[in-house]
Amino acid sequence: MAEEQDLLERPERPEIIAPGYTFGTVTDQISAVVLTKKTPIFWTACFGVGFALLLLFLWSVVLLFAKGVGIWGIRPPVMWGFAITNFVWWIGIGHAGTLISAILLLLNQRWRNSINRFAEAMTLFAVACAGMFPVLHLGRPWLAFWLFPYPNTMAIQPNFRSPLVWDVFAVSTYATISALFWYVGLMPDLATLRDRTTSRFARFTYGIMAMGWRGSARHWSVYETASLLLAGLATPLVLSVHTVVSFDFTIAIVPGWHSTFFPPYFVAGAIYCGFAMVLALAIPLRSVYGLKGLITDKHLDNCGKIMLATGLIVAYAYLMEIFTAWYTANVYEHEAIWHRMFGPYASSYWSLVMCNIIAPQFLWFKKIRGNPVLLFIWAVIVLVGMWLERFVIIVSSLAQDYMPSSWGLFHATRWDWATYLGTIGLFMFLFFLFIRVLPMISIFEVRTLLPQAKVEEEEAPR
Amino acid sequence: MTKTDIYGVMAEFDNPTALVNAARAAREKGFRKLDAYTPFPIEELTDALHLHKNKLPLIVLVGGIIGGILGYLLQYYVTVWHFPLNIDGKPLHSWPSYIVITFEMTVLCAGLSAVFGLLALCGLPQPYHPTFNVPRFALASRNRFFLCIEATDPLFDRKHTSEFLETLEPKEVSEVAH
Structure with missing residues (x-):
């Protein structure tokens, strides 16, 4: 009994953010990043790289519009190539943002409060990059609106039995809900910026964007309901999006695609590489902007653990992929896996095994999770590994399916690479623009983490 | 009871506990048209102001x-x-x-x-609201906590309500112009 009592009276877990912060200093530190006239060289450099790559993207897109998708390496039978690989990769990266903002909110994981804002921004921009690829891949991108059902004189409609049309609905809903969730989260912080800026133009702009938010208790009460409801809606949504993306593959009868474990496998992979991206962004940002007190080593440690956990699910999926191929006793499934492991794409396959299965095992060690530089390197390894995974799934399955006479290999052209690097540029461009003009950490949610935010109740008389 | 041409009177506090206690005291005193302004959501405040239901x-x-x-x-x-x-x-x-x-x-x-x-x-977007007329109200989005008793409250009296708010030990009490 005595022991139980001890457990119950154990002091609360240590505070998530560094001690010594007040409501005022938290507000000032986060808003100073935006409201200052000085821009760090790091920002200018990253924004510059992003902008240069964005120009490369525009160039390759103009060329694509002028000449057609033939500038890419897609030739029969591999018609999906880089475009769909990049689509799946980018969409997956977005998923960690929604996981942090919605699922961890529902699970009452309060540590998320200092990383959810930029993770949501990451989601939004990653989805923007992802959305580019299926459209550019259409062949006639200017007719992309044919994907939506609308009354037209041709009297034709999209095929609602096709997972590709489901994807249109899933991704556009995901983009809309992510944008709304992000904006709702920003409103109180926009009001803070409005009240703190000294520039008339900034006050007007932030004022319009804050919609007159004044922190009324009546508003907060509705606001809290709205956040919870949006989180509750975004949670099944985020799981559905990558599930639907995996349907693009599983519903086809291509060997190596046609399997039932793809949806959970894809969702886990998405969260895996999304957390890698969160770390890859958070680690440099917190040291450049001196935010180590708000995005602490505890956050990095937690993200590392989530990466390890989802990485293990992904590793399990790879094993299951081999097992089911053997267990189906289907010669085409056997061959698909065999080609993947020892065929023309073997080097990609074994690199992804290295990046996604072997490398993350080092995250078991606290020394690696506690070292930001190593963690950054590990995050990049996982990002590369997950890109390779999608590449191998898509290309190796299409290259060698049923008829050896119709086999053909995929060779990426420079425009494949230019478009891919270009979307990385678009992502960096948007992300660093966001860092400069909007608070990258949710100010009001960090305020709630401070010990003084707790209302001290007087002891009720016994 | 004198009709007034102000929006209400507002007290400023520097911590959430003081605000919640003040809100409870004001409710107990019989005021119903009151609102609090805080830099982050406070669950106890929602209880204190009886704001639980929304549609x-x-x-x-x-x-x-x-x-x-x-x-x-x-x-x-x-x-x-x-x-x-x-x-x-x-x-x-x-x-x-x-x-x-x-x-x-x-x-x-x-x-x-x-x-x-x-x-x-x-009721958003609402670019103008009387509370914005209080110079120190800009701190409501930083580190201060405000309680406002509105003039539409039947018990409201410019002088007495201000005096009542003073008894709650705020940092400052100010009138909110329209």
Whole structure:
């Protein structure tokens, strides 16, 4: 009994953010990043790289519009190539943002409060990059609106039995809900910026964007309901999006695609590489902007653990992929896996095994999770590994399916690479623009983490 | 009781506990038209001001149901009536393949109703509000906590209400002009 009592009276877990912060200093530190006239060289450099790559993207897109998708390496039978690989990769990266903002909110994981804002921004921009690829891949991108059902004189409609049309609905809903969730989260912080800026133009702009938010208790009460409801809606949504993306593959009868474990496998992979991206962004940002007190080593440690956990699910999926191929006793499934492991794409396959299965095992060690530089390197390894995974799934399955006479290999052209690097540029461009003009950490949610935010109740008389 | 031409009187506190205690005291005193302004949501304050019920969940539920029904009907209309495709004599009303889009439309409409419902219930956007006339109110989005008793309250009296707020040990009491 005595022991139980001890457990119950154990002091609360240590505070998530560094001690010594007040409501005022938290507000000032986060808003100073935006409201200052000085821009760090790091920002200018990253924004510059992003902008240069964005120009490369525009160039390759103009060329694509002028000449057609033939500038890419897609030739029969591999018609999906880089475009769909990049689509799946980018969409997956977005998923960690929604996981942090919605699922961890529902699970009452309060540590998320200092990383959810930029993770949501990451989601939004990653989805923007992802959305580019299926459209550019259409062949006639200017007719992309044919994907939506609308009354037209041709009297034709999209095929609602096709997972590709489901994807249109899933991704556009995901983009809309992510944008709304992000904006709702920003409103109180926009009001803070409005009240703190000294520039008339900034006050007007932030004022319009804050919609007159004044922190009324009546508003907060509705606001809290709205956040919870949006989180509750975004949670099944985020799981559905990558599930639907995996349907693009599983519903086809291509060997190596046609399997039932793809949806959970894809969702886990998405969260895996999304957390890698969160770390890859958070680690440099917190040291450049001196935010180590708000995005602490505890956050990095937690993200590392989530990466390890989802990485293990992904590793399990790879094993299951081999097992089911053997267990189906289907010669085409056997061959698909065999080609993947020892065929023309073997080097990609074994690199992804290295990046996604072997490398993350080092995250078991606290020394690696506690070292930001190593963690950054590990995050990049996982990002590369997950890109390779999608590449191998898509290309190796299409290259060698049923008829050896119709086999053909995929060779990426420079425009494949230019478009891919270009979307990385678009992502960096948007992300660093966001860092400069909007608070990258949710100010009001960090305020709630401070010990003084707790209302001290007087002891009720016994 | 003298009618006044101000919006109300406002007391400023520097910590959430003081504000919650003040809000409780004001409720106990009989004031009903009061509102608090804080830099972050405070659960105890919602209790103290008796703000628990709002219609947002209902709005979201209705929005979600409408979205789901519209999503399903859209697909039914297109695949059965507008553009029927007979493939191997399979049924035109192929409901399992409608599930994904029905779900997505449900979430989309529910999410849109959550956001627009939030704005509607809060009366936002509202670029002007009398509280913005108080110079120190800019701190409500930083580190100060405000309690405002509005002039529309039946018990409101410019002098006495200010005096009452002074008894709650605020940092400052100020009048809110219209």
